[in-house]
Amino acid sequence: MRLDVVTIFPEYLEPLNVSLVGKARARGQLKVHVHDLRAHTYDRHNTVDDTPYGGGPGMVMKTGPWADALDTALADGYESGAHAPTLIVPTPSGRPFTQELAVELAERPWLIFTPARYEGIDRRVVDEYATRIQVQEVSIGDYVLAGGEAAVLVITEAVARLLPGVLGNAESHRDDSFAPGAMANLLEGPVYTKPPEWRGREIPEVLLSGHHGKIARWRRDEALKRTTAHRPDLIERCDPAAFDKKDREMLSILGWAPDPAGRPYGRFWQRTEGMEE
Numbered sequence: 001m002r003l004d005v006v007t008i009f010p011e012y013l014e015p016l017n018v019s020l021v022g023k024a025r026a027r028g029q030l031k032v033h034v035h036d037l038r039a040h041t042y043d044r045h046n047t048v049d050d051t052p053y054g055g056g057p058g059m060v061m062k063t064g065p066w067a068d069a070l071d072t073a074l075a076d077g078y079e080s081g082a083h084a085p086t087l088i089v090p091t092p093s094g095r096p097f098t099q100e101l102a103v104e105l106a107e108r109p110w111l112i113f114t115p116a117r118y119e120g121i122d123r124r125v126v127d128e129y130a131t132r133i134q135v136q137e138v139s140i141g142d143y144v145l146a147g148g149e150a151a152v153l154v155i156t157e158a159v160a161r162l163l164p165g166v167l168g169n170a171e172s173h174r175d176d177s178f179a180p181g182a183m184a185n186l187l188e189g190p191v192y193t194k195p196p197e198w199r200g201r202e203i204p205e206v207l208l209s210g211h212h213g214k215i216a217r218w219r220r221d222e223a224l225k226r227t228t229a230h231r232p233d234l235i236e237r238c239d240p241a242a243f244d245k246k247d248r249e250m251l252s253i254l255g256w257a258p259d260p261a262g263r264p265y266g267r268f269w270q271r272t273e274g275m276e277e
């Protein structure tokens with residue numbers, strides 16, 4: 001996979017040299033090209049922004065430098081044999097970044113990121129490139145960052161670990177929280193390693209039992225507890241058919257009951273009285 005990033009802060013992308021993404025690069029599984037947007041300005045002050053039409057606070061990034069930088073990155077990529085680029089525009093007004101989108105992007109051969117600062121990029125840039133290549137405007141959550149660079153790091157890490165051969169064990173993604181196609185998307189429960197006792201704290205006995213069935217059941221119950229506590233919305237969306245008898249017993253203990261009107265796009269599960277907090 002080829003990645004291009006155009007930014008006014010190339011040094012912000014240094015973490016792409018480290019850890020999983022850094023190793024994927026070193027192995028040639030990922031080719032990363034970071035471009036300085038200011039190298040595509042032609043005035044004395046290397047201006048990349050200007051005041052917004054219609055007034056208002058902040059500045060807007062100008063069309064010229066982005067178009068020049070993108071044309072250069074596109075020409076370089078095509079020349080080196082890359083094809084089918086996807087432009088990823090990080091913006092809080094984008095489509096939510098999810099594991100499902102990460103899987104989708106991991107199947108693309110070439111991603112080009114345009115992290116912006118200020119109030120964003122002149123709309124015409126996205127509209128123009130959307131006539132030529134696939135464009136995805138993506139948000140990494142309901143909060144506002146000062147710029148899109150951190151979002152590029154987030155998206156890149158989530159995508160890179162899905163590439164064939166990047167994680168040691170191909171099975172590793174199957175159990176990911178939010179793995180698409182799972183019967184029920186539950187959060188993963190706690191994990192433990194040696195020593196067996198630390199500061200007077202022991203390991204849950206079942207994990208030392210060697211009884212794989214009981215261990216799987218315990219892990220499932222812990223996942224149901226954790227999901228109830230942190231992401232009840234994930235339980236509400238689960239099809240009752242995704243749960244076996246033991247799951248339903250635990251859900252009932254945790255204060256859940258199937259919603260009598262439960263249906264797709266609505267709520268399948270509802271909380272029973274006395275489970276708030």
Ligand code: 6GU
Pocket residue numbers: 089090091092138139140141142143144145146147148151
């Ligand atoms: Cl992708 N960019 C910025 N600036 N803020 C964000 C975001 C992206 N996603 C959530 N907040």
